[in-house]
Structure formats: structure tokens, C-alpha cells
Amino acid sequence: MQRLVPMHEETLKEKSLMPCISPDGKPTSTGAKMLQAIKEGAQTPEEVAQKTGLPLYRARSGLRELKEAQYLQEEAGKYQLTEKAQKTP
Amino acid sequence: MVLKGAAKSFLTIFGFFIVFSAFFLTKYINKGIRIEISAYTFWRKNMSVEAEKKEAGLPVLGQMAPDFEAVTTHGKLRLSDFRGSWVVLFSHPADFTPVCTTEFIAFAQLYDEFKKRNAELLGLSVDSVSSHIAWIRNIEEKMGVKIPFPIIADLNKEVAAKYGMIHPEQSKTETVRCVFIIDPEGKIRAMLYYPLTTGRNMREILRLLDALQVTDKYKVATPANWQPGDPVVVPPPTTIEEAEERLKQGYECKDWYLCMKKL
Numbered sequence: 001m002q003r004l005v006p007m008h009e010e011t012l013k014e015k016s017l018m019p020c021i022s023p024d025g026k027p028t029s030t031g032a033k034m035l036q037a038i039k040e041g042a043q044t045p046e047e048v049a050q051k052t053g054l055p056l057y058r059a060r061s062g063l064r065e066l067k068e069a070q071y072l073q074e075e076a077g078k079y080q081l082t083e084k085a086q087k088t089p
Numbered sequence: 090m091v092l093k094g095a096a097k098s099f100l101t102i103f104g105f106f107i108v109f110s111a112f113f114l115t116k117y118i119n120k121g122i123r124i125e126i127s128a129y130t131f132w133r134k135n136m137s138v139e140a141e142k143k144e145a146g147l148p149v150l151g152q153m154a155p156d157f158e159a160v161t162t163h164g165k166l167r168l169s170d171f172r173g174s175w176v177v178l179f180s181h182p183a184d185f186t187p188v189c190t191t192e193f194i195a196f197a198q199l200y201d202e203f204k205k206r207n208a209e210l211l212g213l214s215v216d217s218v219s220s221h222i223a224w225i226r227n228i229e230e231k232m233g234v235k236i237p238f239p240i241i242a243d244l245n246k247e248v249a250a251k252y253g254m255i256h257p258e259q260s261k262t263e264t265v266r267c268v269f270i271i272d273p274e275g276k277i278r279a280m281l282y283y284p285l286t287t288g289r290n291m292r293e294i295l296r297l298l299d300a301l302q303v304t305d306k307y308k309v310a311t312p313a314n315w316q317p318g319d320p321v322v323v324p325p326p327t328t329i330e331e332a333e334e335r336l337k338q339g340y341e342c343k344d345w346y347l348c349m350k351k352l
Contacts, residue, residue, distance in 0.1 A: 057209060
């Protein structure tokens with residue numbers, strides 16, 4: 001039974017941890033979609049999921065990831081864009 | 090004089106007897122104490138092992154599903170990210186294996202049905218995320234089926250341990266075929282454990298989900314072989330008074346404790 005275990009497992013694992021942020025630190029298309037949904041004002045994960053059509057679990061994990069990458073800040077369960085996000089095209 | 094000699098001999102023999110007895114008793118008392126201590130230590134050790142096993146062993150129905158954060162094909166996810174939806178968390182032994190592949194295809198074919206029921210599918214095996222990605226790309230390329238749900242790459246078996254997915258008599262390294270149905274509040278509502286050799290019936294998993302949702306909505310139970318639309322079981326009376334009233338309440342009853350109704 002063949003099991004694929006790539007040589008640079010840890011590197012690949014790190015990359016796979018962030019589907020909303022590409023390896024160069026910029027938002028992926030999914031990440032950009034979420035940021036776009038928040039442009040008009042602070043949104044909850046439920047609102048982002050509804051606007052983007054993403055499943056709620058993706059919205060929650062993606063927003064958390066964008067927050068870790070400092071594109072978003074969170075207050076009282078709502079996410080809004082940071083200066084970094086506003087400067088990103 | 091003779092008596093004196095005899096007394097002396099007797100005392101000598103008696104003395105030896107006392108000494109020997111003391112030695113013998115001491116030896117065995119000590120051994121007895123050691124045995125008792127050993128037995129106690131063994132019991133304590135096994136109690137600790139049992140207690141450990143209980144903690145990391147099989148989850149139980151009605152308990153909160155153990156939370157986790159895991160690497161998946163959809164990024165790093167927490168179980169709590171799924172709060173508000175039903176979750177069908179299921180494990181398979183290994184990627185690129187025949188029975189598992191048929192199961193994934195079967196799940197993918199029912200994906201929309203699960204979504205209609207506000208349920209998310211979440212797969213797991215101890216393979217790496219690269220293996221998962223390669224496998225689902227292979228399934229799409231060779232079999233024309235897209236796998237839309239995330240798959241956990243539980244390389245360090247952390248999630249598998251929390252959910253009792255490793256059954257050493259089946260495999261020391263791979264998970265057996267488990268299914269956990271978790272409700273929107275995060276409680277485990279049903280569990281299935283299937284052997285490595287036997288693919289699961291996804292229609293049955295869907296039926297099980299339907300039954301749980303009907304139970305929650307209408308506060309009823311479902312009988313054997315129940316399908317959506319079939320009569321459901323009215324919860325049995327819990328007092329003499331209720332039992333006496335039951336047969337007059339217009340249900341289809343075989344007896345006071347077995348009554349059905351149409352929803």
C-alpha cells in the first residue's frame with residue numbers, strides 16, 4: 001500500500017496551512033474574495049459566508065488566517081480591514 | 090541427671106524450632122507483604138492505564154465532540170469552525186486504496202444531499218495532505234468525480250487518538266472506518282465503526298442523519314428500518330397515568346408502550 005510522504009513535508013505542510021494567503025504573503029483568490037466582502041464595513045463570519053458563497057467553516061478559518069496575516073482585525077466577533085489590507089490592490 | 094540432659098536437649102530443639110519458625114514466618118510475612126505491595130502496585134498501574142485508556146479511548150454518545158485543529162485539504166480547520174452545522178466526520182484507512190476510493194466517490198455523489206440537510210462532510214486519514222491532494226486529483230482525473238469536502242491529514246494521529254479511530258487488532262497504524270455524526274451544538278449523536286474490509290453505506294449514513302434531525306425537530310423516535318415519510322415512534326409513557334391515557338390518544342398502538350404516528 002503506497003503512501004506518499006514528500007521529502008519536504010514540513011514546508012509543504014506550512015504552505016497548506018494557509019489557503020487564503022499565498023506563500024508570498026499576499027491573499028489568494030479566496031482570501032481576496034473575503035477581503036472584498038468586508039470592504040464596505042465590519043462583517044461577521046456568517047455575513048462573509050453569505051456574501052462569498054463559501055461554507056461557514058471556510059469563512060471562519062479564512063478570516064482567522066487573514067487576521068493572523070494582519071489583513072484583518074477582529075472586534076466583538078466582527079472583522080474589518082486593516083491598513084495593510086486597504087493598501088493591497 | 091538424665092532428666093537434666095533430656096530437658097537440655099528439649100530446650101535446644103525447642104530453641105531451634107523457635108528460631109526456625111521465626112525465620113520461616115519472617116520470610117513469608119515479608120514475601121506476603123511484597124506480594125501485597127506488588128499486587129497493589131499492579132492494580133494501581135493498571136488503574137492508571139485504564140484511566141488513560143478511558144480518556145483517550147472511544148468517545149461516547151451525547152458528549153461534546155473533542156475539539157481539534159488540524160491540517161486539511163481546505164487549510165487549517167478547527168472542529169469548532171463547523172459549529173452551527175451538522176458534521177459527518179469520517180475516517181478511512183489510507184489514500185490510494187480501493188475500498189476507500191469507492192467510499193469517497195459515494196460520499197461525493199451524496200454531497201449535495203448532505204448540504205441540503207445543513208451537514209458538512211469532513212474526512213480523515215493518517216496520510217499527509219500531499220497524499221490527499223494527489224489522491225483526490227487522481228479520483229477526479231480517472232473516475233470523473235470531484236471531491237468537494239475537506240480531508241484531515243492526521244499524520245501525528247492526534248485526532249485519531251481523541252476519537253478512538255486506531256484499533257490495533259485491525260491495524261496499528263491506520264484508522265478503521267469510523268463515522269461520527271456531530272450536531273450543530275457540537276455533540277456526538279451517532280457513531281459507526283466499520284472494519285478495514287467493508288465499505289460503508291452512505292445512504293444509511295444519510296438516513297441516520299435524517300432520523301436524528303426528525304427526532305430533534307419533532308421529539309419522536311424512529312423505528313427499525315425507518316425511512317423519511319414513514320410513521321415515527323411516540324415516546325413511551327413514563328407514568329401509570331400516561332400509560333392509561335395513551336391508548337385513548339389516537340395513535341396507532343400495538344400496546345401502551347408501542348405507538349406510532351405520521352408526521
